[in-house]
Amino acid sequence: MAGEINEGSVPAYYREVYEAICCRTDERVQVEVFHRLLQRTDLSKVVLNQIAEHVDSADGFLSKLALYKALALIALAQQGKQPSPKLLENCIQELPKPLLGEPRDLNALRMQPAQEDVLTLSLTLDRLLARDTVQVELIPEKKGLFLKHVEYQVTSQHYKISVYRRYSDFDVFHEVLLQKFAYRVVPALPPKRMLKGVLTSVSERDFIEGRRRALCRFLNLVARHPFFSEDELVKTFLTFSGSDVQSKLRDTYKKTGDEFMTNRIATQAKEYLPADIQAQFSTSRELIRNIYNSFQKLRDRAEKMAERSKENATDLLMFGRELSTLGSDASTLPSLASSQSTWGTLRQSLKSLSVEFAVLSDKAAQQGRREEDDVVEKLNLFLDLLQSYRDLCERHEKGVLHEHQRALHKYGMMKRQMMSATVQPKEQGSVEQLESRIVQQENAIQTMELRNYFSLFCLHQETQLIFTYLPITSHILGAFVNSQVQGHKEMGDVWNELQPKLGCLFGGNNGLKPPI
Template structure:
């Protein structure tokens, strides 16, 4: 269920019922069960409540040549997911896998279970409602801890933490830093409770953002977001198509492809046995060449079975991450469109003199904050998409080239045997 990501919120609606005031009450007519309302976005735009704490994080959006973007990360860092270890509790009745995380930010090594990652994912999706949060690996059936499943989960978790480390907002997230650095059990629980009581989640998160002073053109924002929405719909379809094709090819490698070469190997082996029946000296070298060809085809069959771990599985993992993120985009776009709808209602009421000018201007600025955040997310997503697919395809094709070079070398060896007969 976690592949639904950032905008499928269970979110708090803090301030939602307190937002009604003179003028704004006329605008509160959206379905009470929509993500826009549940996330607290409606309350933030119409009249945000005064929160009892200061935000633990502050984020800035700046204007660049490429448009609005989050202020760059001042201290870049990475994080490794390693050393999966089977542990148990309840006197061995229940077992689980714990992963070690080490960041270059602190050098601290922490141990986290899947349920901890699951908890963090929930916190992030609740707090950052316009950010496509990457998906966690699918939950394994309890008790299944085969080495390949553990390794597969580790690879997807590594992709997950990589995305967090590279995001200008998520990389600085208080709950993520706590997750990444806390080693003391007591402090872990204190920090956990603190993040669960965080007031700056959903719509209220935007109270911790600083934006440029330049007002946005609503029509231009709508065009930009619609272009992004069309692109991501197409990307979602093509990523799913490529995932299905790669998955099918994976199955063929370990099934029909391997079997086909093994059958050819058996056929060459049978031919070699026939040649062996002729004991004449001039027949020995070609018999040996045919036997060698059988060995080569059996080796190529084994290579097909082993190859997916080197190219198709990393490709599938990368596509899985994008499938999860892209599945969150429609809800994110819907939440932002709802904010723009509120702005249009606000402008109409202002023009009719039904709400004070100062109140109308305050609503416009808050909608601009959400629009700046949306445009900054689009900017980041675009850059990441280019970088991610470049790395993914370079790695995939490099492994493909190496694979076929090895096959060619095997066949070349068999060819030489016959040329020397």
């Protein structure tokens, strides 16, 4: 077979050896594993060095074809020939089979590549935030045939496209996302409408705005998730401009199934888990619970501060209006007061002050919006992520673990029935049927055990994701300090401009020391 080695030109044994020693998470063979393979031959060290020199392994790995070439050289050397690429080029017969033993016995040579730790997420917050930024804007209400509905314009910075979505589209997207990534943190959606019968001071307009903000946070967390961001479901929701995005999303999910079915290491997850995974999980869960409680209190305080800024804006505006009303009073002063009082002059000055107080009100309102957008929203974003982690922990315990225990209980009952059937003879058909059910249950239990370990594997990674997001605390504090500095400076500038204008109200004191 003159020419290059390829997949179809090698004996089946070559492929079996490759499958036995290649990395589980890589399609290549680690150099250390290859050297161990060479040691299984009866060749001299000189010949082994010659074979190694003819095989490309500069980056610490052998490709599949490089391994095939090495196996051919080993086989030729074992036949007493000098191993060289030229010898392979002139080989016109089927490549010989090297004497290395049964492929299944070579599994022990395999090593996990040291530089690839599939359990650890090598991410930073900046890299996560740079994945995408999604804007969700409210489109003016449209009236359908029977009911009016709210529509949103969704714009992805990553895909550079805008699409239009209704709440029901978000609902279906969340549903299929949770089905596919049941073992990951999937943020919850805000409620579709205000709960009936619940006393609330929130107006419908405020509720719709709050829901828009929550949908925006949901999409940003999803679009930045290391396992969601490039998924076809996310891409479809952010880019599909057809008429029925809901059917498109469901069809996309049906084609792939859940993550357990598509993840290449799902069935091997147990091998990558640390021995104390349960203890780590318990410790991390408690720590994250405490972090959640603290951030919730921070958010509540930040909301109150933003609300106070808005209230301050209203109070300043009303204060100015009252001054204007007072100054606009054109009532004639009685003769008793007009001779000595300066009220007439003061009254004219008061009217002009309402302009400055309107500016102060506007600055206070801007301060409130900054606190809401830059501080409260960032706190809510992280709280949404923390809450989704808590939901994930519950799904793991009440879902996978509970189903596994229930399956084991059912299996135990079947085994007892089988033992009873052997003691008390029954019809052959019913016994065979019971045996078949037991086999099916054993397979189901095995699958559940694999899913349980994969769930723990994902949970371990999602815990890392939470800690990757923790530096957002510095972003929040920076935004808080900056908003206060900017707000106080802007307000201070207006107050300083207002101060000299008070001179006419307090004689020659220029407004600095009112004579009281």
